[in-house]
Every structure is written in C-alpha cells, then in structure tokens.
Amino acid sequence: MSGQSLLAPGEITPVRSVPGNIRRPEYVGKPAPTPYTGPEVQDSDTVERMRIAGRIAAQAMEEAAKLIAPGVTTDELDRVAHAFMVDHGAYPSTLGYRGFPKSLCTSVNEVICHGIPDSTVLRDGDIVNLDVTAYINGVHGDNNATYLCGDVDEESRLLVERTRESLNRAIKAVRPGRQINVIGRVIESYAKRFGYGVVRDFTGHGINSSFHSGLIVPHYDSPHATTVMRPGMTFTIEPMLTLGTHEYDMWDDGWTVVTKDRRRTAQFEHTLVVTETGADVLTLP
Numbered sequence: 383m384s385g386q387s388l389l390a391p392g393e394i395t396p397v398r399s400v401p402g403n404i405r406r407p408e409y410v411g412k413p414a415p416t417p418y419t420g421p422e423v424q425d426s427d428t429v430e431r432m433r434i435a436g437r438i439a440a441q442a443m444e445e446a447a448k449l450i451a452p453g454v455t456t457d458e459l460d461r462v463a464h465a466f467m468v469d470h471g472a473y474p475s476t477l478g479y480r481g482f483p484k485s486l487c488t489s490v491n492e493v494i495c496h497g498i499p500d501s502t503v504l505r506d507g508d509i510v511n512l513d514v515t516a517y518i519n520g521v522h523g524d525n526n527a528t529y530l531c532g533d534v535d536e537e538s539r540l541l542v543e544r545t546r547e548s549l550n551r552a553i554k555a556v557r558p559g560r561q562i563n564v565i566g567r568v569i570e571s572y573a574k575r576f577g578y579g580v581v582r583d584f585t586g587h588g589i590n591s592s593f594h595s596g597l598i599v600p601h602y603d604s605p606h607a608t609t610v611m612r613p614g615m616t617f618t619i620e621p622m623l624t625l626g627t628h629e630y631d632m633w634d635d636g637w638t639v640v641t642k643d644r645r646r647t648a649q650f651e652h653t654l655v656v657t658e659t660g661a662d663v664l665t666l667p
Contacts, residue, residue: 386507388644389490391633392500395457397483398464400473407517407593410478418592423614428521428590429655429664432616435472436523436653436665439516442466443525444667446486446514452506452532456488459512460499467516475515475522475593482637487513487526494622494630494639494647495584506532509542511649515593522593524618525665526651537625538646541578545623545648548572552601552619553654556611556661563607566600569621579628581647584639586618589653611656616664620651 400406409415424432446463464485467474474485482498489497489511490504497511504510513526528542548569555568565586573580580602588597600607601621626645632638641647654661 386491386505388492389502389640391635391638392502394483394498394500397477398461398485400468400477404468404471404473405517405520406473407475409480409593414480415593418595420591420595422588422595422597422616423612424590424616424655425614429614429616431519431521432523432590432653432655433664434523435516435518435521436525437667438467438470438472438518439514439523439525440665440667442516443486443512443514443527446512447527447529450504450510450529450531452504454504456490456497456499456502456504456510459488460484460486463512463514472516472518475517475524479593487511489513489649491646492640492644494581494624494641495649496637496639498635498637504531507534508532509534509538509646509648513651521591522589523665524589524593524651524653526620526649528648528650541623541625541646542648544572544576544578545621546650548621548623549619549650549652552621553652553661553663556654556656558611558613558656558658560611561607562599562609562611563604565619566607567603570602573623579624579626581622581624581628581630583630584622586620586651588617590616613656613658615656616653618651618653620649622647622649
C-alpha cells in the first residue's frame with residue numbers, strides 16, 4: 383500500500399454563491415430536509431427530468447476530474463463543479479444540505495465518504511472520490527467516481543477498478559420483482575473474493591424530488607432489505623469498498639468519514655430507474 387501520510391482537515395473557503403434565478407431545494411437554509419412522503423415509483427416525466435439532472439451531475443463530475451493532478455486543491459475541484467452546475471441552471475444539491483458547506487464531496491484515500499473540499503493539496507499517488515449531485519426542474523441526479531492522482535500503487539489501483547466493477551455487477555442484478563438485498567448480495571460476494579471490506583452504515587438511497595427519500599439500498603447482504611423492486615423506482619447504488627475494515631471514525635466536522643484502520647477506500651455511484659427488464663442508468667454524461 384502507498385506510504386502516504388494520513389489526511390488532516392484543511393481550510394474551508396467561503397460558501398460559493400448561486401444565482402437567484404436558480405431554484406433551490408426546499409432544505410436550503412433549514413437544518414434538515416422535510417421528510418419525503420411521496421412514492422418510490424416515479425412517472426415517466428419525473429424520470430426524464432431526473433435524466434437531465436443526472437446528465438448535468440455526470441458532466442460536472444467529469445469537468446472537475448479533468449483537474450485532478452498533484453498540487454491541485456480539493457477546493458479547486460469544488461469550484462469547477464459548482465461553476466458547471468450553475469452555468470447549466472442546476473443547483474448543487476449538497477450545498478446547504480444539513481449545513482454541508484460545499485457543492486460536491488471530495489473523499490481522498492482513507493476517507494470513505496462526505497469529505498469537505500478545502501485547502502487540501504492532492505499528492506502523487508492519491509486516490510480521490512468526487513461525489514456530485516445536481517438539482518434542476520425539481521429533481522436530483524446523484525453520482526460519484528474514484529479517480530487516480532498521478533502514479534498510484536497497484537493495490538490502490540486494483541481497489542478502484544474492482545469497486546467500479548462491483549457497481550456494474552450490482553446494476554446488472556436489478557430486476558423488477560427482486561428484493562433490494564440482491565444488490566448488496568452481489569457487491570459483497572464480489573468484494574469478498576479480494577478480502578475487501580464493504581461499508582455497511584452508508585448506503586444507496588431512494589432519490590427523486592427528494593435527495594434521500596427514505597428508501598435504503600445496502601451494499602451488503604442485508605436480511606432486512608426486503609423491498610421489492612418495481613418498474614419506475616429510482617434509487618442510487620454506491621458501493622464503498624475498503625482494503626481493510628468496514629468500520630469507521632468521523633472527524634469533528636460531523637461529515638468526513640474515515641476508515642477506522644486508516645486504510646484506503648474507493649466508491650462509485652449511479653442513479654438509476656428500474657425498468658421492465660432491468661435498470662436504466664440516469665447519470666450518464
């Protein structure tokens with residue numbers, strides 16, 4: 383494994399502005415979102431609006447990823463993704479969600495998820511996850527991916543490659559009539575081949591007009607995830623695999639989640655809709 387020193391919190395720049403003509407999610411300026419009470423199955427109009435939101439989120443993530451290189455700060459990645467979303471009429475969903483101060487999450491090396499972009503400088507050999515969600519036309523599209531920064535060691539590179547593959551396999555397992563837990567079963571069985579940990583306490587989720595609808599999509603084989611998938615259901619799959627333990631600690635910022643053993647972790651995510659025959663990915667650039 384890479385001999386990189388562990389991360390420490392950096393300085394957070396002021397909140398970036400969003401033009402007043404861009405519609406905000408209802409939770410902005412509030413301590414928490416209003417609980418979602420609508421259906422998990424969406425009509426075709428909602429799905430098509432989510433496809434637009436998902437495309438913008440995917441493109442914003444791609445634009446930010448182009449800058450990943452040694453010497454670049456995670457705050458600069460946030461600046462690029464923020465500018466792309468607002469230039470396309472979308473609101474960055476994370477900005478102001480339960481007080482989160484930035485427009486995407488940047489999770490480097492041992493950070494499992496929810497890293498806050500700041501003055502942290504990327505180093506040669508790092509891996510960095512970008513998690514971008516866009517809100518437009520009243521709906522959200524959510525995706526993330528883990529990228530290599532410079533010359534990355536083989537163990538980390540394989541972790542990233544295999545985490546991407548675990549998402550692809552999970553998407554292929556989506557079928558109407560199957561229980562949600564088939565998704566975690568596929569991910570966990572694949573991860574166990576390589577001795578990877580599968581993060582349990584952070585999951586995929588229902589998404590639509592709500593950022594997190596209340597539907598939970600575990601990435602391990604949970605006996606409790608018995609919801610039956612139906613055509614029109616929209617949710618994310620976002621496996622987080624680790625080189626060591628799945629257990630975690632949280633920084634004092636209340637957001638940044640790191641592996642308890644401080645070994646590296648990778649994540650990939652798509653938003654999808656269940657179709658009559660499988661799944662349609664909504665977060666494609």
